[in-house]
Amino acid sequence: NAGVTQTPKFRVLKTGQSMTLLCAQDMNHEYMYWYRQDPGMGLRLIHYSVGEGTTAKGEVPDGYNVSRLKKQNFLLGLESAAPSQTSVYFCASNDRVQETQYFGPGTRLLVL
């Protein structure tokens, strides 16, 4: 099992460009999450999904969109990147709300 994987690992964007981050899990988990991690801020939830075809907003959803067309994949989109979106993005998944979340390796994004 690969667990939770994220693509790409690192990306540089110019302000206004768009991109999609891909999260994939092979554990057949129902729930998937996107977080961003900024220095001194801990992790903050952007969006999450409680099942295929469902998505919901987290703590910091502005500027991001998500889709969960397949159970194993959770996509995070930036339509028009801003320097404030420079961060490390982590995807996570679990199968029950009370279960620990399993994290991917992260995507480091730099917006110039």
Place this chain on the structure above:
Amino acid sequence: ELKVEQNPLFLSMQEGKNYTIYCNYSTTSDRLYWYRQDPGKSLESLFVLLSNGAVKQEGRLMASLDTKARLSTLHITAAVHDLSATYFCAAGGAGSYQLTFGKGTKLSVIP
């Protein structure tokens, strides 16, 4: 709104010493987690605490939960250099899918 506060945020310990990291949360939570993160790496799950009075131990780390005080602690016994990392606690609001993370405690164990 659930808020999670960790302290201290930075901790420098000598090898062989004991210390405790504190995690306070502001409203009712039905689950509490501890994670470890090494520099440039992902988060690794350490403990899951689901009930009042829960205590979990793994090696030199022990975590406990007091839901009445809205407090979890991570106790480090006889610290070794390999424990140097950032430790996060995260709480889940009752009935919510979301986790709220503390800002993390950066632990450095020095000889």
